[in-house]
Each structure stands twice: as C-alpha cells, then as structure tokens.
Amino acid sequence: MALRNIRKYGDSVLRKKCREVEKIDERLVTLIKDMLETMYDADGVGLAAPQVGILKRLFIVDIGEGPLVFINPEILDTDGKQVDEEGCLSLPGKTEPVMRPNYVKARAxxxxxxxFEIEAEELLARAILHEYDHLNGTLFIDRTTKK
Structure with missing residues (x-):
C-alpha cells in the first residue's frame, strides 16, 4: 500500500465526470487499499478516486464504523434535509454550511x-452524497448555503 497525492482545489481533474469501473483487477484492489491508507492518514471520512487523480466511479467512506467501498454507485432515493458544515481533503482548512438530504438509499x-444497497442517515448520508458528488465533478463549495 502507498499514500496517494490528494489533488487540491484548482486541479482540473476534480471538475471532470468519472467513467464507470469495468472490472475488478489487481490495479483496482491496490487503488482501493491506497485510497483507504491515504484517507486515514489525512484524517478524512471519505475519499473519491478523482481526488487521487483517477477518473473512475469509486469512493470510500468510513465515519468510524468501518470502511465502505462504493464502485459504480447509484443514488436510488433521498429524503429530508439537513444543514451542516462540510470540509474536503481537496480543500484543506475550508468548511462551509451545505444542505443535503438527511437520508439516502444507494446501490453499488x-x-x-x-x-449491495445501503440506507443511511445523517453523517453517513452526508458522506456518501459528498463523495458521490466528486464522481460528477461537483465540490461541496458548489452547494454551500453561505451567501
């Protein structure tokens, strides 16, 4: 395993739409392990493949309950609203209030x-939706409620 360089705000890769993962192979397994190591080293709760320069529909999340890997995720349903501060490993030191659904159902x-399918609320829902946004070139600052 190896630490990957986390791309920072301004890097064009963060604004690109990702391609689907077509198969699991040794390179993908290594990428997932590297992403987990990188996320934990940076004290993050999530990391998407474009944040390490890979334009694939893949992200990981761990809010303290163990890691979850999402490959080719789909958002099936959302409900409710919550506003909370969000940050991002690609925008170190910056936080903004963001309104997101309080509930999400996803498949990956x-x-x-x-x-698998997962239903999540509160922080886990926020983390899933935040990382999912990365796969479409959207950053949390695009969704801020701060004016």
Whole structure:
C-alpha cells in the first residue's frame, strides 16, 4: 500500500465526470487499499478516486464504523434535509454550511464486486452524497448555503 497525492482545489481533474469501473483487477484492489491508507492518514471520512487523480466511479467512506467501498454507485432515493458544515481533503482548512438530504438509499458494488444497497442517515448520508458528488465533478463549495 502507498499514500496517494490528494489533488487540491484548482486541479482540473476534480471538475471532470468519472467513467464507470469495468472490472475488478489487481490495479483496482491496490487503488482501493491506497485510497483507504491515504484517507486515514489525512484524517478524512471519505475519499473519491478523482481526488487521487483517477477518473473512475469509486469512493470510500468510513465515519468510524468501518470502511465502505462504493464502485459504480447509484443514488436510488433521498429524503429530508439537513444543514451542516462540510470540509474536503481537496480543500484543506475550508468548511462551509451545505444542505443535503438527511437520508439516502444507494446501490453499488463493493471491493469483492458484490452488489449491495445501503440506507443511511445523517453523517453517513452526508458522506456518501459528498463523495458521490466528486464522481460528477461537483465540490461541496458548489452547494454551500453561505451567501
């Protein structure tokens, strides 16, 4: 495993739409392990592949309950509203209030290429939606409620 360089705000890769992952192979397994190591080293709760320069639909999340790997995720449903401060490893030191759904239902493949669905609320929902945005070139500052 190795630490990956986290791309910072201003890097054009953060604004690009990601491509679907077509298969699980040794390179993808290594990428997932590297992303986990990088996220934990940076004290983050999530990291998306474009944040390490890879334009693939992949992100990881760990809000303290163990890591979750999302490959080719889909958002199936959202509900409610919550406003809270968000930060991002690609915008170190910056936080802004962001309104997001309080509930999300998502479907994805895990690191074993198994399909799963997850229902999440509050912080986990926020983390999933934040990382999902990265796959479409959207940053939390695009959604801030601060005027």
């Amino acid at each position: 493949l895990n690191e074993k290429w198994e399909e």
